[in-house]
Amino acid sequence: MKLKTILMAGAMSIAATGAWAECAFENDVPLKSLSAGFEAWKAVTDAMAECGNFSASLDQEFREKQPEAFAADPALYQIGGVSNATLVPLLNAGTIRPLDDLVEKYGQDLLPNQLIKVDGQTMAIAMMVNAQHLMYRDDVLAELGIEEPKTYGDVLSAAAKIKEAGVMDYPIGGTFKTGWNLGQEFINMYLGEGGLFFGDSNMPAINNEQGVAALETLKAMTDYMDPEYLVSDSTYVQQQFQQGKIAMANLWASRAAAMNDEAESQVVGKVTMAAAPMGSAVPATTIWWDGIVLASNMSDEEADAAFRVALEGMDTDMVSANNDVAVWLSTAYSAGALAAGAAASAEGGAKAYPASGPMGIMHTSLGNGLADYLTGAKDAQTTLADIEADYVTAAKEAGLISN
Amino acid sequence: MNFRTFAAFVGPSVFMMLLFIAFPLVSVFQQSFYVTQPIYETVEKETCTPGFVTQTCVTEQVSQPKLDEHGEIITQTQYVGLQSYRNVLEPERAWRAISDGSWNVLSTINFWKALRFTLTFTLITLPLVVGCGLGIAILINNAARSIRGPVIFISLLPFIITPVIGVLSINWLFRGDGILTAMMEWWLNRDIALFAQAWTIEVLMMIYRVWHVAPFAAIIFYAGLQTVNQDSLESAVIDGATRWQRLKYIVIPHLMPLIIFVSMIHLMDSYRVFEEIVGFSSQGYVISLQWLTFDYLTPDQAGNRSISRASANSMLTMIGVVILLILPLRRTWRDHKGGH
Numbered sequence: 173m174k175l176k177t178i179l180m181a182g183a184m185s186i187a188a189t190g191a192w193a194e195c196a197f198e199n200d201v202p203l204k205s206l207s208a209g210f211e212a213w214k215a216v217t218d219a220m221a222e223c224g225n226f227s228a229s230l231d232q233e234f235r236e237k238q239p240e241a242f243a244a245d246p247a248l249y250q251i252g253g254v255s256n257a258t259l260v261p262l263l264n265a266g267t268i269r270p271l272d273d274l275v276e277k278y279g280q281d282l283l284p285n286q287l288i289k290v291d292g293q294t295m296a297i298a299m300m301v302n303a304q305h306l307m308y309r310d311d312v313l314a315e316l317g318i319e320e321p322k323t324y325g326d327v328l329s330a331a332a333k334i335k336e337a338g339v340m341d342y343p344i345g346g347t348f349k350t351g352w353n354l355g356q357e358f359i360n361m362y363l364g365e366g367g368l369f370f371g372d373s374n375m376p377a378i379n380n381e382q383g384v385a386a387l388e389t390l391k392a393m394t395d396y397m398d399p400e401y402l403v404s405d406s407t408y409v410q411q412q413f414q415q416g417k418i419a420m421a422n423l424w425a426s427r428a429a430a431m432n433d434e435a436e437s438q439v440v441g442k443v444t445m446a447a448a449p450m451g452s453a454v455p456a457t458t459i460w461w462d463g464i465v466l467a468s469n470m471s472d473e474e475a476d477a478a479f480r481v482a483l484e485g486m487d488t489d490m491v492s493a494n495n496d497v498a499v500w501l502s503t504a505y506s507a508g509a510l511a512a513g514a515a516a517s518a519e520g521g522a523k524a525y526p527a528s529g530p531m532g533i534m535h536t537s538l539g540n541g542l543a544d545y546l547t548g549a550k551d552a553q554t555t556l557a558d559i560e561a562d563y564v565t566a567a568k569e570a571g572l573i574s575n
Numbered sequence: 576m577n578f579r580t581f582a583a584f585v586g587p588s589v590f591m592m593l594l595f596i597a598f599p600l601v602s603v604f605q606q607s608f609y610v611t612q613p614i615y616e617t618v619e620k621e622t623c624t625p626g627f628v629t630q631t632c633v634t635e636q637v638s639q640p641k642l643d644e645h646g647e648i649i650t651q652t653q654y655v656g657l658q659s660y661r662n663v664l665e666p667e668r669a670w671r672a673i674s675d676g677s678w679n680v681l682s683t684i685n686f687w688k689a690l691r692f693t694l695t696f697t698l699i700t701l702p703l704v705v706g707c708g709l710g711i712a713i714l715i716n717n718a719a720r721s722i723r724g725p726v727i728f729i730s731l732l733p734f735i736i737t738p739v740i741g742v743l744s745i746n747w748l749f750r751g752d753g754i755l756t757a758m759m760e761w762w763l764n765r766d767i768a769l770f771a772q773a774w775t776i777e778v779l780m781m782i783y784r785v786w787h788v789a790p791f792a793a794i795i796f797y798a799g800l801q802t803v804n805q806d807s808l809e810s811a812v813i814d815g816a817t818r819w820q821r822l823k824y825i826v827i828p829h830l831m832p833l834i835i836f837v838s839m840i841h842l843m844d845s846y847r848v849f850e851e852i853v854g855f856s857s858q859g860y861v862i863s864l865q866w867l868t869f870d871y872l873t874p875d876q877a878g879n880r881s882i883s884r885a886s887a888n889s890m891l892t893m894i895g896v897v898i899l900l901i902l903p904l905r906r907t908w909r910d911h912k913g914g915h
Contacts, residue, residue: 257877403855549679
């Protein structure tokens, strides 16, 4: 009886993968891809591999390798996985090719908003979007009669109530790890306040009221966070959620599925996805996309094959098999409760991450400089002035600001 | 040994040292005086990114590097003198902080913040490493012959563990509600957050470093202990010297050259403290000089990196090591000269 069930299950799963493993064509051109290594990329590259003659490098350090690998002639990888930020160095170096003719030939199933256009030319095909948005413990908030927080004021007063009621010591979680994560938190807040990062000719412009407001909100949140917040990254916040230690966090949509992972989570079904809290202007978050680019240093035949394989990787079969892994851009994607937060943030008018060369430097300067304010070593104005000074030094060295 | 044999043995090593140490050093030295940058032009560009229903397109002024006819970015290299050193040291800001007597401001400037920690770390761990090493060596030396092998093996274990792995395990043991923090919380009955302020992180780093390096010192000292003159020790016992007096007047003077050797190696190593910063992800509180070089070298998402400042900073780090080594080196040199 038991053996039979197992055999049946095995047969079923083979049948299932069999149906999924079909690639529309047999690829005979050797192809390689280099991309980040998170779950969605694994799903996409696995689907690409079914066409044969394809090998994928999933590498967290891809951003260091990609510019050099694509500049080589012939390029070391034909397919690259990028986000809106990591697209910038490739665009600047001119090492990726326009995809318009290929889209016309093979891209009938692509949604119009998947085509990333720069100056009218399609330079990348987006496959998913990602954004930080509010996740909160439905049960905890409902029990204390708290409404869904809409602004950071709401988040803070909800946190105060939860702490007062003695439900949790640290109700808020945050990806405040010094460096990229902390820089990203400020960027969310600052854009939410309606701030602009640069004035004329790449000069910084963050030392203003919006900047101070963003810093003050960040600091106010740390009062309700585990005191070790400066080492807390996305995975750490995800675990805090899963272990029921925090009630609210502005966390990446790509982490939403983990809340309902029964193997890890003690709060299955208790976490609600909501829009990112509003700043004074728009929701305090940024919209990111991930997608593929093709190298310019390869033959047109190779590009042809690479494009078809890449499309095979993000086709409807892959999306329906991995629906909850990401917020996919595909007709086959059924947006469930897990995607509600990202969608609501976008509807609220959240900005896209303003990726550019200067922004890369600004993000680093912010990430390294903000901790001094949160630990109390500097006041808000000095912090922002020092970050601006640090940015100017680095931007001058990079040639983005003339001396 | 005649010269040819000598040269044949030493040649490959000298060649490797030139290739992998001397030339890169010269190149770094040179790069610290130059800045290489792309030539940017400002163009108006329309960029479209996906929304949920439609795309959002923005037109804005962007700086983009000029490309030559082969599609390569045109770069220019410029001699900037000591500018990169000034960018790293920020002398005006540092001087203002010093003349105001405000230590807090000085310790928020990257280089000085890093130097402060690097020096504290180096100088505090040095006596601890030598002391613990000597302690372990004497312990091994006094252990019964039958268990000496296992004792040596166990005391060497920390040194065998890869530094990054060692640091990460300490991090996981203590971070958040890690096993050891949870145990301390249960014991002291209060909430403890070891990664929430600088000094606890620094103490953890120093404990880790001593734990990691002491076995190395111990094994060197243990070797030295085997050559202590047994006659002197015996006559000291007959003269009624205590254990402590024997250690102070016979063993330690005998081990002095080894102690200096271990100190020098430790000074060089710990002045380049790096794994601890990365493993503890302590950048928010504590940074070191070597980490600063690494940070300058790490490209951001847009691919910018500060090669010149990284070069300047690593030259400064090297100068720091040389200054630290002058004292023990002078002593060895004097002893050496006195010996002949």
